[in-house]
Amino acid sequence: MNFHLIDWIILFAYLGLSVFVGIRAKRYVENMEGYFVAGRRVKVALGSATLIATEIGVVTFMYFAELGYVTGFSCFILGIIGFFGYMVIGKTGFIVSGLRKLKVITIPEYYELRYGRNVRLLGGILLFLGGVLNMGVFLRMDGIFLTETMGFGPNVLAIVMTVMLLIVISYTVVGGMFSVVITDFIQFVVLAFGMLIATAFVLIRVDFATIGTVVLKQFGEAGVNPLVNPRFGWTFLIWMMIGSIAISALNQPAVSKSFASESASVGRKVFLYTGITLAGRYMIPMFWGVAALAMFGPTMNPTTAMPRLLGTVVPSGFLGLMIAGMLAASMSTYSAYLLAWSSVATRDIIEPLSKKEFSEKTTMRLSKIISTLIGIFILVFGLFYELPATAFQYIAITGAMYAAGAFGCVAFGLYWKRANIVGAYCSLCFGAVAPVGFLVLEQLKGVLPSSMLFLIDVNVSGFMSFVLAALGMILGSLATQRSHPPIVLKPKEEGA
Amino acid sequence: MDTTVLIWYVIFIIAMLFFFGTAVVITVIGVRDLKDLLSGSATKQ
Numbered sequence: 165m166n167f168h169l170i171d172w173i174i175l176f177a178y179l180g181l182s183v184f185v186g187i188r189a190k191r192y193v194e195n196m197e198g199y200f201v202a203g204r205r206v207k208v209a210l211g212s213a214t215l216i217a218t219e220i221g222v223v224t225f226m227y228f229a230e231l232g233y234v235t236g237f238s239c240f241i242l243g244i245i246g247f248f249g250y251m252v253i254g255k256t257g258f259i260v261s262g263l264r265k266l267k268v269i270t271i272p273e274y275y276e277l278r279y280g281r282n283v284r285l286l287g288g289i290l291l292f293l294g295g296v297l298n299m300g301v302f303l304r305m306d307g308i309f310l311t312e313t314m315g316f317g318p319n320v321l322a323i324v325m326t327v328m329l330l331i332v333i334s335y336t337v338v339g340g341m342f343s344v345v346i347t348d349f350i351q352f353v354v355l356a357f358g359m360l361i362a363t364a365f366v367l368i369r370v371d372f373a374t375i376g377t378v379v380l381k382q383f384g385e386a387g388v389n390p391l392v393n394p395r396f397g398w399t400f401l402i403w404m405m406i407g408s409i410a411i412s413a414l415n416q417p418a419v420s421k422s423f424a425s426e427s428a429s430v431g432r433k434v435f436l437y438t439g440i441t442l443a444g445r446y447m448i449p450m451f452w453g454v455a456a457l458a459m460f461g462p463t464m465n466p467t468t469a470m471p472r473l474l475g476t477v478v479p480s481g482f483l484g485l486m487i488a489g490m491l492a493a494s495m496s497t498y499s500a501y502l503l504a505w506s507s508v509a510t511r512d513i514i515e516p517l518s519k520k521e522f523s524e525k526t527t528m529r530l531s532k533i534i535s536t537l538i539g540i541f542i543l544v545f546g547l548f549y550e551l552p553a554t555a556f557q558y559i560a561i562t563g564a565m566y567a568a569g570a571f572g573c574v575a576f577g578l579y580w581k582r583a584n585i586v587g588a589y590c591s592l593c594f595g596a597v598a599p600v601g602f603l604v605l606e607q608l609k610g611v612l613p614s615s616m617l618f619l620i621d622v623n624v625s626g627f628m629s630f631v632l633a634a635l636g637m638i639l640g641s642l643a644t645q646r647s648h649p650p651i652v653l654k655p656k657e658e659g660a
Numbered sequence: 661m662d663t664t665v666l667i668w669y670v671i672f673i674i675a676m677l678f679f680f681g682t683a684v685v686i687t688v689i690g691v692r693d694l695k696d697l698l699s700g701s702a703t704k705q
Contacts, residue, residue: 209686240671244671346694352687353683356679356680372669388664389664440682441678443675444676448675448679
């Protein structure tokens with residue numbers, strides 16, 4: 165057992181504080197905008213803290229560390245690509261400023277404005293399914309991290325997962341975005357400190373020179389050059405270049421934070437400042453994974469190597485602080501994701517299907533019920549589903565399921581006047597085909613002929629999803645300009 | 661140490677400095693933003 169009394173005290177004090185503050189935030193929820201986007205009054209520093217806290221979770225630490233363990237320094241390229249992706253959005257306001265000016269709460273709301281109600285419904289369903297499937301592995305990865313670092317082993321995994329979920333649902337459901345913003349801020353501070361502590365103790369035990377030598381010995385050039393690494397290559401890098409911009413600008417839980425900002429300009433700056441930290445928050449857990457390789461050798465389970473390393477090198481007392489930081493990271497991610505996907509389900513699927521306008525009270529009540537149901541789903545899914553590939557591949561491909569079509573619809577919708585409803589349908593459907601095909605065919609890989617094996621290459625599927633979505637939008641729109649003239653939108657907010 | 665490894669380490673250290681440096685700035689200014697957000701919000705009693 166790595167976890168001692170002092171660690172438990174720190175952990176419980178922190179969890180108690182989080183839940184107390186989150187529930188107290190209920191006092192500030194006046195209406196629906198208050199619940200979903202914190203009344204759109206969030207400023208740059210607070211918005212950046214909450215966006216960073218949303219995007220860092222134990223699951224991100226886990227899959228980045230896993231990549232570090234199996235690819236060496238080559239995976240650091242993802243930090244550089246992601247950094248430039250955010251810089252493009254932060255400098256130009258690409259997509260996020262356009263959406264913020266239209267004052268939408270969810271991305272499918274934009275589909276209705278630009279393409280019609282049925283596109284909103286289809287887009288909402290794809291966004292919700294892709295998003296919830298994407299979230300499905302979070303709880304399991306978090307559970308593995310906690311049980312490994314604390315030294316409990318896999319037997320208590322289900323209990324740890326259930327307790328975590330109950331804590332997050334309790335304050336997200338009650339307090340909405342105000343809770344998320346306030347607790348995110350506290351969690352951001354704690355998790356940054358936790359990352360600093362963990363990195364310092366890793367470096368005390370395993371030095372830079374040893375890590376470099378082990379990586380070269382284990383992988384050769386593939387450990388330092390992503391182009392020759394068999395898991396990466398050009399297809400992967402191009403997919404990540406497009407995907408980093410698309411997923412950053414269109415990931416509903418993240419853009420909710422931009423929509424919550426007090427103006428389009430603030431929303432853009434939130435992305436800029438968040439982007440500055442991006443390379444670091446990708447590379448730090450990747451480095452822990454590489455350090456785990458140097459410490460334990462290549463024979464460990466890549467998923468459990470990093471948590472085992474932290475549980476070994478971080479001493480008692482600091483371990484409690486670090487786990488509190490990591491839990492902070494996860495709780496902020498869950499709360500933002502639960503709120504985002506429940507708002508999509510309520511506003512973009514159930515309301516359009518019921519064909520009547522819900523009152524604000526009904527919308528919020530439904531959203532709370534759906535948050536709870538999503539929580540139960542990810543608990544069951546996490547306990548029973550076996551990942552078809554690495555966690556990073558799974559997250560990336562389920563992300564592409566909704567991001568590719570959404571990117572086609574929103575980017576073309578905002579910047580191409582000819583984008584129309586037929587193009588939107590084609591983009592959403594074509595964008596989902598390759599990722600869904602991958603997830604299905606991956607299960608049948610034993611019976612696939614060798615000529616079709618490229619279809620279960622995760623990099624090809626991810627890349628093709630964006631190409632097909634763009635082609636669908638362009639060809640579908642151009643072919644039907646006369647029968648389906650495009651709708652022209654005017655922003656609700658000038659300047660900014 | 662191999663030159664490519666050294667380059668990755670330099671990039672890693674710069675990335676870490678950006679992360680922790682920005683975290684400190686955001687924390688300091690974020691406290692003020694949080695106070696503004698809560699003071700500007702009517703509370704339900």
